[in-house]
Amino acid sequence: MSKLLELADVTAPGSASADPACCAPLSGSTFSEAEAAELAKVFKALADPVRLRLLNLIASAEGDEVCVCELNEAFELTAPTISHHLKVLRQAGLIQGERRGTWVYYRIIPQALARLAGLFALPAAPPA
């Protein structure tokens, strides 16, 4: 049967998504130091071109999920390197993986992306 990787091999799954305060927009109330530290971890996961491309491939996949076998083929990198980058994205709470048979299938965690979209949301046009 399928098994969510979060349960199997991720030490701190979605640590950021556990904090609802992260949903507040940057233009809203003031972050605490803890909130800022938590968010910085998510952005650290995003601060890598390969991880951004992986996230892009996963987010844009038909059927909303993509086999790790396809991700491996999309880069001139070793499978362990791709696996490492996927682990960083998982630990940041941005994606989840599910093993089915030989392969792991990845999909985004929509709430995580929605939280980030909300973070950068601006109020209506600022007064001139």
Added chain:
Amino acid sequence: MSKLLELADVTAPGSASADPACCAPLSGSTFSEAEAAELAKVFKALADPVRLRLLNLIASAEGDEVCVCELNEAFELTAPTISHHLKVLRQAGLIQGERRGTWVYYRIIPQALARLAGLFALPAAPPA
């Protein structure tokens, strides 16, 4: 007269904002390596708790701008350290500063935040 700091002391102002392709959502078309590299730089600027708190203070400031003198007071850090973090945010194209008299006043660049919000925007609820 006032002077935009981007013109004065930033080597590569808004490097990311120069690339309209950055506006595409993660769930849309596939990024090029160059687009991913450009975006990764922006997230590197965001991957620091102090810079996130600075951006938060600037984005949430009344009147849409905040004096560096207030930013210095909000942290137990030296003025040069704050100045360094503000420079990183400026170089990532996220904020702009304007000198008026003794102080520099910072405001966000709304297009930069809108681009990031758009990046994480999801299509309507995915098919179940």
